[in-house]
Amino acid sequence: MKATFIIYSSVFFLFACGNGGSETGDITEQEQEEKIELGESYGPVEVDITEAVSVADMLSDFEGKDGEQEYTFEGTLTEVCSKAGCWVNIDKGDGETFMVRFKDHFTIPIETAVGTEAFLHGVLYWDTVTVDLLQHFADDAGKSEEEINAITEPKYELGFEADGIVLKK
Numbered sequence: 001m002k003a004t005f006i007i008y009s010s011v012f013f014l015f016a017c018g019n020g021g022s023e024t025g026d027i028t029e030q031e032q033e034e035k036i037e038l039g040e041s042y043g044p045v046e047v048d049i050t051e052a053v054s055v056a057d058m059l060s061d062f063e064g065k066d067g068e069q070e071y072t073f074e075g076t077l078t079e080v081c082s083k084a085g086c087w088v089n090i091d092k093g094d095g096e097t098f099m100v101r102f103k104d105h106f107t108i109p110i111e112t113a114v115g116t117e118a119f120l121h122g123v124l125y126w127d128t129v130t131v132d133l134l135q136h137f138a139d140d141a142g143k144s145e146e147e148i149n150a151i152t153e154p155k156y157e158l159g160f161e162a163d164g165i166v167l168k169k
Helices: 002-016 029-036 055-062 131-140 145-149
Strands: 038-042 069-080 087-091 097-102 117-129 155-168
Antiparallel strands (some): 117 155
Protein backbone atom coordinates (compact mmCIF):
# COMPACT_ATOMS: atom_id res chain seq x y z
CA MET A 1 0.00 0.00 0.00
CA LYS A 2 2.82 2.35 0.89
CA ALA A 3 4.58 1.54 -2.41
CA THR A 4 1.38 2.31 -4.38
CA PHE A 5 1.05 5.64 -2.59
CA ILE A 6 4.66 6.51 -3.44
CA ILE A 7 4.15 5.60 -7.11
CA TYR A 8 0.94 7.65 -7.40
CA SER A 9 2.56 10.56 -5.57
CA SER A 10 5.58 10.43 -7.88
CA VAL A 11 3.40 10.40 -11.00
CA PHE A 12 1.30 13.29 -9.64
CA PHE A 13 4.47 15.23 -8.80
CA LEU A 14 5.90 14.72 -12.30
CA PHE A 15 2.71 16.02 -13.95
CA ALA A 16 2.32 18.88 -11.50
CA CYS A 17 5.89 20.08 -12.08
CA GLY A 18 5.63 19.93 -15.86
CA ASN A 19 6.01 23.21 -17.75
CA GLY A 20 2.49 23.02 -19.13
CA GLY A 21 3.73 23.91 -22.63
CA SER A 22 4.20 21.72 -25.62
CA GLU A 23 7.44 19.86 -26.10
CA THR A 24 8.26 22.05 -29.13
CA GLY A 25 8.47 25.19 -27.01
CA ASP A 26 5.44 26.83 -28.65
CA ILE A 27 3.47 29.21 -26.48
CA THR A 28 -0.21 29.91 -26.72
CA GLU A 29 -1.63 33.22 -27.96
CA GLN A 30 -2.76 34.04 -24.41
CA GLU A 31 0.74 33.36 -23.02
CA GLN A 32 2.20 35.56 -25.80
CA GLU A 33 -0.18 38.43 -24.99
CA GLU A 34 0.50 38.15 -21.25
CA LYS A 35 4.26 38.18 -21.87
CA ILE A 36 4.09 41.25 -24.14
CA GLU A 37 1.73 43.42 -22.04
CA LEU A 38 -0.55 44.77 -24.71
CA GLY A 39 -2.24 48.12 -24.50
CA GLU A 40 -5.27 49.43 -26.36
CA SER A 41 -6.46 48.12 -29.70
CA TYR A 42 -7.85 50.39 -32.44
CA GLY A 43 -9.45 49.87 -35.85
CA PRO A 44 -12.12 47.63 -37.33
CA VAL A 45 -9.92 44.50 -37.44
CA GLU A 46 -8.58 42.64 -34.41
CA VAL A 47 -4.82 42.20 -34.84
CA ASP A 48 -3.55 38.64 -34.33
CA ILE A 49 -0.13 39.33 -32.82
CA THR A 50 0.94 35.70 -33.25
CA GLU A 51 1.06 36.36 -37.01
CA ALA A 52 3.38 39.38 -36.67
CA VAL A 53 6.70 39.60 -38.46
CA SER A 54 9.41 42.20 -38.05
CA VAL A 55 9.47 45.29 -40.27
CA ALA A 56 12.68 44.00 -41.87
CA ASP A 57 11.08 40.63 -42.70
CA MET A 58 7.98 42.33 -44.13
CA LEU A 59 10.02 44.68 -46.32
CA SER A 60 12.26 41.85 -47.49
CA ASP A 61 9.25 39.71 -48.40
CA PHE A 62 7.63 42.62 -50.27
CA GLU A 63 10.76 43.45 -52.27
CA GLY A 64 10.09 43.23 -56.01
CA LYS A 65 6.34 42.78 -55.61
CA ASP A 66 3.60 44.93 -57.11
CA GLY A 67 0.09 45.51 -55.86
CA GLU A 68 -1.06 45.13 -52.29
CA GLN A 69 0.22 42.47 -49.88
CA GLU A 70 -1.42 41.74 -46.55
CA TYR A 71 0.83 41.70 -43.48
CA THR A 72 0.76 41.78 -39.71
CA PHE A 73 3.95 43.31 -38.37
CA GLU A 74 5.54 44.72 -35.24
CA GLY A 75 7.15 48.14 -35.44
CA THR A 76 8.18 51.31 -33.62
CA LEU A 77 6.21 54.53 -34.00
CA THR A 78 8.49 57.44 -34.95
CA GLU A 79 5.73 60.02 -35.45
CA VAL A 80 1.99 60.31 -34.75
CA CYS A 81 -0.39 62.69 -36.53
CA SER A 82 -0.61 65.61 -34.12
CA LYS A 83 -4.02 66.78 -35.35
CA ALA A 84 -6.12 63.61 -35.13
CA GLY A 85 -3.96 60.49 -34.67
CA CYS A 86 -5.02 59.33 -38.14
CA TRP A 87 -1.57 58.16 -39.30
CA VAL A 88 1.81 57.14 -37.90
CA ASN A 89 5.31 56.75 -39.27
CA ILE A 90 7.15 53.50 -38.63
CA ASP A 91 10.90 52.98 -38.34
CA LYS A 92 12.26 50.75 -41.13
CA GLY A 93 15.30 49.95 -39.00
CA ASP A 94 17.75 51.78 -41.26
CA GLY A 95 17.08 55.38 -40.26
CA GLU A 96 14.25 55.66 -42.79
CA THR A 97 10.51 55.53 -42.11
CA PHE A 98 7.29 54.70 -43.92
CA MET A 99 3.81 56.03 -43.34
CA VAL A 100 0.89 54.00 -42.08
CA ARG A 101 -2.52 55.48 -42.78
CA PHE A 102 -5.54 54.17 -40.93
CA LYS A 103 -8.32 52.65 -43.01
CA ASP A 104 -11.62 54.50 -42.88
CA HIS A 105 -9.88 57.20 -40.81
CA PHE A 106 -9.93 55.44 -37.44
CA THR A 107 -7.56 57.13 -35.01
CA ILE A 108 -5.24 56.49 -32.09
CA PRO A 109 -4.67 58.98 -29.25
CA ILE A 110 -2.57 61.94 -30.45
CA GLU A 111 -0.59 61.78 -27.21
CA THR A 112 0.74 58.31 -28.12
CA ALA A 113 4.46 58.58 -27.45
CA VAL A 114 7.11 58.39 -30.13
CA GLY A 115 8.99 55.14 -29.55
CA THR A 116 5.84 53.18 -28.72
CA GLU A 117 5.95 49.63 -30.05
CA ALA A 118 2.86 48.38 -31.87
CA PHE A 119 1.41 45.50 -33.85
CA LEU A 120 -0.33 46.51 -37.08
CA HIS A 121 -2.40 44.64 -39.65
CA GLY A 122 -3.23 45.80 -43.15
CA VAL A 123 -1.79 46.06 -46.66
CA LEU A 124 1.61 47.23 -47.89
CA TYR A 125 1.84 48.82 -51.36
CA TRP A 126 3.78 51.25 -53.53
CA ASP A 127 2.12 54.65 -53.80
CA THR A 128 2.60 57.97 -55.55
CA VAL A 129 1.82 60.60 -52.92
CA THR A 130 0.74 63.93 -54.38
CA VAL A 131 2.22 67.28 -53.40
CA ASP A 132 -1.11 68.32 -51.84
CA LEU A 133 -1.23 65.19 -49.70
CA LEU A 134 2.43 65.50 -48.69
CA GLN A 135 1.77 69.10 -47.65
CA HIS A 136 -1.32 67.98 -45.72
CA PHE A 137 0.73 65.36 -43.86
CA ALA A 138 3.43 67.96 -43.10
CA ASP A 139 0.74 70.26 -41.68
CA ASP A 140 -0.63 67.37 -39.59
CA ALA A 141 2.89 66.77 -38.29
CA GLY A 142 3.14 70.37 -37.13
CA LYS A 143 5.75 71.43 -39.72
CA SER A 144 6.34 75.14 -40.33
CA GLU A 145 4.76 76.99 -43.26
CA GLU A 146 8.23 77.24 -44.81
CA GLU A 147 8.72 73.45 -44.61
CA ILE A 148 5.26 72.82 -46.05
CA ASN A 149 5.82 75.21 -48.98
CA ALA A 150 9.19 73.55 -49.73
CA ILE A 151 7.30 70.37 -50.77
CA THR A 152 6.99 70.71 -54.54
CA GLU A 153 7.40 67.18 -55.92
CA PRO A 154 5.26 64.06 -55.48
CA LYS A 155 6.93 61.01 -53.92
CA TYR A 156 6.80 57.37 -54.99
CA GLU A 157 7.13 55.43 -51.76
CA LEU A 158 5.97 52.53 -49.66
CA GLY A 159 2.62 52.98 -48.00
CA PHE A 160 0.71 50.86 -45.54
CA GLU A 161 -3.02 51.02 -44.89
CA ALA A 162 -3.76 49.56 -41.47
CA ASP A 163 -7.16 48.23 -40.50
CA GLY A 164 -6.02 47.42 -36.96
CA ILE A 165 -3.33 48.42 -34.49
CA VAL A 166 -2.48 47.23 -30.98
CA LEU A 167 -0.18 49.43 -28.92
CA LYS A 168 2.23 47.90 -26.43
CA LYS A 169 2.33 49.21 -22.88
